[in-house]
Amino acid sequence: MSVVSYRKSCHLLNHDDVIGTRRVSYILYMPLPHYLGWQKEWGGALELYPVKPGPDGVPEPEPVPAKTIPPCWNQFVFFEVQPGKSFHSVEEVVVGEGEDGRQRLSISGWFHSIQPGEEGYVPEDTHEFKSSREQLTSTQTEFKSYPDTVEPPLPDDPLSEAHLSFLSEFLNPVYLQPRTMKALAQRFVEESSLELHSFLCTPLADKLQLGLMEKDQRDGLGPDRVTRIPPYSSGGMARRREDGGVSALGQGSPDEAVRSLQDELFSSAAFRAWLAVSVDDPMGTAAGEEPERGWQNGEWGGWECYMAPNEEEDDPAVYRSGAPKKKLDMNVSANGHSKNHVDDEDMQEDSDEEDEEDGTLLTVQPGFNRLLLVLRDEGVMRFVKYVSAAAEGSRWDVCGEFEIGMVQEEESDS
């Protein structure tokens, strides 16, 4: 049992509470101050999600909750803990403490099933579905493979004219210069991750930035929006985009440009060849570039995080199945907005020490038009931090994963 205080920006992402022998979850709400009724607009509602069968038949929560329960003084809520079914989240609290000390205070805990040795114990059937925690560790994404008939590119293969011409439609020309590519490769070998600023060429980046800002404006998600609370907290605004009908939009729309990065650029043989040759940031944070501090100081969330598998996990098989492989993760972020109203507190810094302890290997703040490349050992988990209600726009990205192999050099006869 614990006493929990949710204040401004606190939230809890969608989960099913399945850990160990938990059977029933309960919460007693005591939002403060008790004489002031908690307003729905202050956020902090408990959200309950229906489930639907996912692509592989495993149930997953619908994106929109079926029920939202704003906290209310002396209200008691309880529900059965069911693997892959009892999905719920806590909406972000968007109200400040104010003079009257507003906070969403609660006492919550779990009733557990009868333990072996206790009276009435019956061995349980194993769960039919994975808990949300287990689902986190298994990838749901389906990847399209390159045809086996095509030889994978090698680091020493120069890029063909055709590849260069294709890539010049998308990439900043700097990244197509052999010298740059060589420097990139060297830095990647040393650091295992690269952040390439101003990655897409100016015409494409401009089109994307403008288009995405206009789209946010139209969708009521721009900096001037009236409601500050994301529509639901299972992933906030970023998640809503997934269902937002990318394909339903017309030609030439920013969505189409985002789509073309995924379907044309990153899946092309040309990009594969470029990756093989380059893999630094010769430009660094270019002088004069507008600081994107809303995203950059962590205030708006949405950063990308890589975490080591937990060695003490009770079910090591979850992380250690199959032969160890290395993967190259790639992510280009296109958050349309770059304004900031936040003061100088660097929220990332104070978490560095904790990071080492909790297995965080790398955290990267998103910035417009940046490509992030990360060499990822098998089992390393990647996730994107919740995008807060304070964000002045949505966070778009296009990501991919490339499997990499070793090149065996031919033995010389000498």
Ligand SMILES: O=C(O)CCC(=O)C(=O)O
């Ligand atoms: O406080 C709530 O409404 C729910 C909390 C919860 O889901 C949890 O602590 O697991």
Ligand SMILES: [Fe+2]
């Ligand atoms: Fe919970």
